[in-house]
Amino acid sequence: MKRIFVTAFFLSASLLTSAAPADAPKAGAVPNMPRFRFENFSTANGLPDNHVYSVLVDGDRVWAGTNNGLGLYENGKWKVFTTKDGLAHRAVLSLALDKNTGDVWAGTMGGLSRISGGQIKTYTQLNSGLSNDVVYGVSIEGEDVWVATAAGACRLNLRTGAWDLYNERNTPMVEIWVYGVSATPTKVYFAVWGSGILEYDQKTKAWDKYEDPDGETELVLFKDQGLIHEITTSVSYVDHVLWAATYFGNSRYDGRYWHNFLMKDSGLPSNFTNAVKGVDANRAWFGTDNGLAYYDGTNWAVYRPSLTTHKPEMTVRDAAGHVTEIHVTSAPAHNYILGIDFQGKDIWVATAEGLSHGIFQP
Secondary structure, three states, X not given: OOOOXXXXXXXXXXXXXXXXXXXXXXXXXXXXXXXXXXXXXXXXXXXXXXXXXXXXXXXOEEEEEEOOEEEEEEOOEEEEEOHXXXXXXXXXXXXXXXXXOOOEEEEEOOEEEEEEOOEEEEEOOOOOOOOOOOEEEEEEEOOEEEEEEEOEEEEEEOOOOOEEEEOOOOOOOOOOOEEEEEEOOOEEEEEEEOOEEEEEEOOOXXXXXXXXXXXXXXXXXXXXXXXXXXXXXXXXXXXXXXEEEEOOEEEEEOOOOEEEEOHHHOOOOOOOEEEEEEOOOOOEEEEEOOEEEEEOOOOEEEEEEOOOOOOEEXXXXXXXXXXXXXXXXXXXXXXXXXXXXXEOOEEEEEEOOEEEEEEEOO
């Protein structure tokens, strides 16, 4: 497969919207979906850069990985870390929290940085076993730091300092462009551009691979018989359920059955998805190029500035396909969503034009 190097993830996608079939059942009560008041941050109020690749909630603190440094929001103020402070590169693509130590790990365009006790230590190909300096994803599990890079994946054991490299020579991946990683005590999942999803079993040390069964680049011939597409961008493993994002739809896998979501028959605002964040076995959030989407296992909600008027918009789609517009006065900063994290019932969203804090409205 021909590789197309896109660091900012700005590829175009269809603006078509799904519609309920003509013979759909009559609409009932509108599902009760989460509502938020969105507070948006930009360079005008302290954000390092308006292009935000990633967001990480750390208790009362929030970290934002931007195109021009790492921002820390605490007590209503922003603090910025740059290459002058030891950050590997100004573009911060991914973030992860070590809950055991409180350290924050930042994957950048120029290496992997560890922020610990106010100090920054950086790992690169030259001074460590890092696979590649372009770090798209980081996930911490126990004493292991799992890393997704532009040239395979790797693992750093914090106790021994040893690195393990994973690529086409010792795993089932064909392409080695790894976009995302989700590590748990039992399984580690990698989203690999052009190679689907790779699964690593922590106990047996065995690898498995999930691919698009029809092998078509753009067509979906067998909707629920496997992964929706080979070009995966993000992965989230929660409550023994795998959520996978691709540029051509999204997938849910419970270990036995696949269920795939396409714009034409779900509430997704677009098939082109940059990020997925599972809440539990049934609920997940999706960051697309046409807005933020929430799925509760049955119904869908979409939050965004309107594609036509740019005014705040929220829509709810029920199981029968009926779409209801909900009156709202705020929306995420931009439709292009790159990262998602939770702070209690609140949600934080990284977008192409700012960072958004969705304050839950009971």
